[in-house]
Amino acid sequence: MENRLLLPAKTNKTENSKNSVLRKLYLNELKTIYWVEKQMLKLFPGWIRAATTRYLKASFKGHFSATEQHVKRIEEVFSLLKEKRTTKRCEIAERIILNAKKCIKLTKQKTLERDLELLNTAQKFERYETNAYRKLVSFANIFGELQAELIFKETLTEEIEAEEVFIAIEEDTLNDEFFKTEKDDGVEELDEFEAAEEE
Numbered sequence: 001m002e003n004r005l006l007l008p009a010k011t012n013k014t015e016n017s018k019n020s021v022l023r024k025l026y027l028n029e030l031k032t033i034y035w036v037e038k039q040m041l042k043l044f045p046g047w048i049r050a051a052t053t054r055y056l057k058a059s060f061k062g063h064f065s066a067t068e069q070h071v072k073r074i075e076e077v078f079s080l081l082k083e084k085r086t087t088k089r090c091e092i093a094e095r096i097i098l099n100a101k102k103c104i105k106l107t108k109q110k111t112l113e114r115d116l117e118l119l120n121t122a123q124k125f126e127r128y129e130t131n132a133y134r135k136l137v138s139f140a141n142i143f144g145e146l147q148a149e150l151i152f153k154e155t156l157t158e159e160i161e162a163e164e165v166f167i168a169i170e171e172d173t174l175n176d177e178f179f180k181t182e183k184d185d186g187v188e189e190l191d192e193f194e195a196a197e198e199e
Contacts, residue, residue, distance in 0.1 A: 026139035027081075028088055032130045034074045035087035039097065040067045040125065047118055052110045053176055056118065059169055063122075063162055070155050077148045096124050112179040119170045126163035133159055 028178045039103035051057045071074040100121035105175040140149035173179070 011175050022139065022142060026136070026143070027083060029087035029132060029135050029139065030074065030077065030081075030083075032090045033129065033136065034071070034078075034085070035130070036090050036093045036125075037067055037071045037074065038087065039093060040064075041071065043097070047122070048115065050104065050109070051118055052115050053173060053178065055172060056115055056169055059165055060118075060122075066158055066162070070158075073151045073155055077151055080145070080148055093125070093128060096121065096128070100124075110174065112176075115173050115179075116170065118168055119173065123163060123166050123170075126159055126166060130156065130159045130163060187194065 031194055041064070044067065045059055048057050048060045048064070053059060057141040075085055102119070104114065104117050104121070105116055133152050137156060140146075140152055
């Protein structure tokens with residue numbers, strides 16, 4: 001008689017445990033990007049006022065509108081997943097915000113340094129968000145949630161495009177004629193960024 005080693009059937013339990021962990025990671029990523037997008041909505045008005053060039057202001061205004069749509073899409077995904085809309089604080093994004101505020105306040109209004117610092121911060125956020133949405137696309141794909149996957153892909157495409165725009169604007173900013181002439185007329189103006197921070 002052939003001897004066989006009988007093992008307990010653990011496959012389903014192990015698979016369920018794995019899916020449970022992945023689901024938790026998926027929802028945590030969703031809650032975190034929800035928090036980040038909402039923080040962006042708070043930041044953009046101050047950035048728009050603090051930016052010098054019209055194309056940087058226009059870019060921030062455009063991305064503010066896009067971010068409003070991103071928030072609505074995330075809320076749509078929460079509904080699709082039948083999950084409560086909740087946010088999860090992101091330490092990485094929080095550090096970017098705090099460092100940016102500190103660095104921006106160290107620069108003068110209507111200077112090349114101020115605009116470059118704003119652009120640097122915007123690009124950091126875009127890189128973070130692009131990475132987050134790539135993960136969400138993968139999670140939605142794993143769980144076979146096609147509608148959520150398509151929503152995340154749409155936002156991911158927009159985030160990649162936004163990062164490319166900010167990179168192009170950085171080059172334009174470096175060559176902008178406004179910053180090639182001295183602008184010190186002895187009159188100290190109200191700093192738009194600090195004014196927005198106090199509101």
